[in-house]
Amino acid sequence: MDSHCNLQLSNIHREFLSILSKFYKTHRYGRFLLKVVPEIHEEKRLFLDFIAKHLKITLPIDDKFISITNTNQIRKFVGKVVKKICDELFQVVCQRSVELNIYTKEIRCDSKAEKVFYGERLDFIDEEIRKKELLLFLMNSRSHSPHINLLRSFDALELDPDRTPNYIQALLNDASLPQVEDEVDEAYTKVTNARKRLNFLEIVDNEHLSYDSEDEV
Numbered sequence: 001m002d003s004h005c006n007l008q009l010s011n012i013h014r015e016f017l018s019i020l021s022k023f024y025k026t027h028r029y030g031r032f033l034l035k036v037v038p039e040i041h042e043e044k045r046l047f048l049d050f051i052a053k054h055l056k057i058t059l060p061i062d063d064k065f066i067s068i069t070n071t072n073q074i075r076k077f078v079g080k081v082v083k084k085i086c087d088e089l090f091q092v093v094c095q096r097s098v099e100l101n102i103y104t105k106e107i108r109c110d111s112k113a114e115k116v117f118y119g120e121r122l123d124f125i126d127e128e129i130r131k132k133e134l135l136l137f138l139m140n141s142r143s144h145s146p147h148i149n150l151l152r153s154f155d156a157l158e159l160d161p162d163r164t165p166n167y168i169q170a171l172l173n174d175a176s177l178p179q180v181e182d183e184v185d186e187a188y189t190k191v192t193n194a195r196k197r198l199n200f201l202e203i204v205d206n207e208h209l210s211y212d213s214e215d216e217v
Helices: 011-030 034-039 042-055 072-100 112-118 125-139 146-152 161-172 178-188 194-203
Strands: none
Touching (some): 011 042, 011 072, 072 112, 072 125, 125 161
């Protein structure tokens, strides 16, 4: 790439690209071969070693019984590295697009690509904070509107209050949803009119509902 374009990348960015290249050429398909089964986690080790090295932290890479939490420190670090690489490559795309009079650089509004190439950060920490603020607003007893009153008119499922952090995690991250799916499904067995409830849930995010008065629920 550097032989054609002058990319302003440091050693850390090239090291990260090397990890991606090794994964693409070796580990991506290597996991399907029986002879490499003992090395099936090598791709994970490469990435975690990279993080531990540059953040100067210790990660339990060899302990199969301890999960590694994706902390904000890690998210900021990886997001910053990826963002720099993406910005450099996008600059090349934009420059060539102008030279060739094509529209390759155009990106659909509100897409993930727009965030990657036009956004300022890729750690998604601000997005998580905003989602939590929206949850607090909806939970606040001082928040009132016909739509909020409609939401409150339906009883909540009988879930476990002690599992509240897990429920919030499931709302913020789809990867955490499987941890609570069985609880929700079990709670549905106690719902007397599941069809009515499902019909209601289909419209809770509809912004075009109309109400006869401000007090209607």
